[in-house]
Amino acid sequence: MPELPEVEVTRRGLMDHLPGRTVVAITVSGHRLRTPMPSRSLHEHILARRILTLDRRAKYLLVRMDSGAVLVIHLGMTGKLGLLDGGEPRHRHDHLILTLDNGHQVRLNDSRRFGAVMVWPAATAENAESAFSAGEGIEPLGSEFTAAHLHRLADRKTAPVKSLLMNGRLIAGIGNIYANEILFASRIHPATPAGRLTMADWRRVVAESQRILQLAIATGGSTIADFLGATGHPGYFQLHFQAYGRRHLPCPRCGQPIVKTSLTGRATYFCPACQPPP
DNA sequence: CAATATACCTGGATGC
DNA sequence: TGCATCCAGGTATATT
Numbered sequence: 001m002p003e004l005p006e007v008e009v010t011r012r013g014l015m016d017h018l019p020g021r022t023v024v025a026i027t028v029s030g031h032r033l034r035t036p037m038p039s040r041s042l043h044e045h046i047l048a049r050r051i052l053t054l055d056r057r058a059k060y061l062l063v064r065m066d067s068g069a070v071l072v073i074h075l076g077m078t079g080k081l082g083l084l085d086g087g088e089p090r091h092r093h094d095h096l097i098l099t100l101d102n103g104h105q106v107r108l109n110d111s112r113r114f115g116a117v118m119v120w121p122a123a124t125a126e127n128a129e130s131a132f133s134a135g136e137g138i139e140p141l142g143s144e145f146t147a148a149h150l151h152r153l154a155d156r157k158t159a160p161v162k163s164l165l166m167n168g169r170l171i172a173g174i175g176n177i178y179a180n181e182i183l184f185a186s187r188i189h190p191a192t193p194a195g196r197l198t199m200a201d202w203r204r205v206v207a208e209s210q211r212i213l214q215l216a217i218a219t220g221g222s223t224i225a226d227f228l229g230a231t232g233h234p235g236y237f238q239l240h241f242q243a244y245g246r247r248h249l250p251c252p253r254c255g256q257p258i259v260k261t262s263l264t265g266r267a268t269y270f271c272p273a274c275q276p277p278p
Numbered sequence: 279c280a281a282t283a284t285a286c287c288t289g290g291a292t293g294c
Numbered sequence: 295t296g297c298a299t300c301c302a303g304g305t306a307t308a309t310t
Binding site: 112 | 301302304305
């Protein structure tokens with residue numbers, strides 16, 4: 001579910017309520033997510049600690065504790081972080097529950113269990129974070145995200161430009177929905193070999209990525225099945241979709257029916273007229 | 279090294 | 295209504 005905008009919306013929602021709070025109880029489900037739930041580390045390094053702030057890197061949320069330890073949460077495909085009053089019954093697929101000193105709870109609910117929870121203990125957190133961050137791509141809303149940089153990244157690459165946009169080791173946070181939307185707005189066919197894009201193409205990709213991701217954040221992210229921000233509000237960016245999920249519907253620009261294909265195993269939507277094949 | 283396949287899971291939609 | 299099948303926002307690993 002969640003790509004960069006949904007994770008950022010979640011982060012902002014939690015920022016209003018978590019900093020300053022102390023974690024007074026931790027409950028985990030018996031299940032493993034993409035990685036085993038680090039129950040021991042959670043109790044050793046997160047329990048009884050105060051939350052300082054929350055950051056985001058790629059699609060990961062970093063919850064920074066006053067001890068210097070960091071709780072890292074990834075939402076996978078179906079993960080949601082919700083803020084609850086507390087006292088509510090445990091729900092199916094609640095895999096991590098942090099109870100705060102004001103009685104409220106933060107719950108990670110993830111039916112498909114593709115999410116992940118990790119803990120970086122204070123003693124090694126700096127190294128862990130550098131290593132982690134080095135493995136993630138550049139931030140689309142950061143200063144490194146320039147046409148020149150992308151042009152260099154794509155040099156001589158024959159993989160489809162859509163795959164490059166979605167390759168988290170090169171570019172962080174762009175998943176299937178936003179890759180489709182960005183390429184539609186940039187008028188670039190998703191299957192175009194990445195190395196064939198011109199500087200002018202990349203300038204459009206940069207501008208449209210920033211515009212679309214920021215608009216998505218401002219509208220609360222995309223709610224397709226059941227994404228809710230931390231405060232329980234749905235997102236509305238799906239109302240702005242121009243291509244994603246619109247097979248057979250008219251292209252908002254020229255009226256031709258949107259086509260759906262599969263690229264690298266992912267659903268791919270585009271307008272055959274506005275995004276001519278390479 | 280790059281492209282592709284597969285695996286991890288549940289649940290909703292669709293079709294018979 | 296029941297059952298089988300397909301599909302889904304992500305990512306790591308193995309295999310060509």
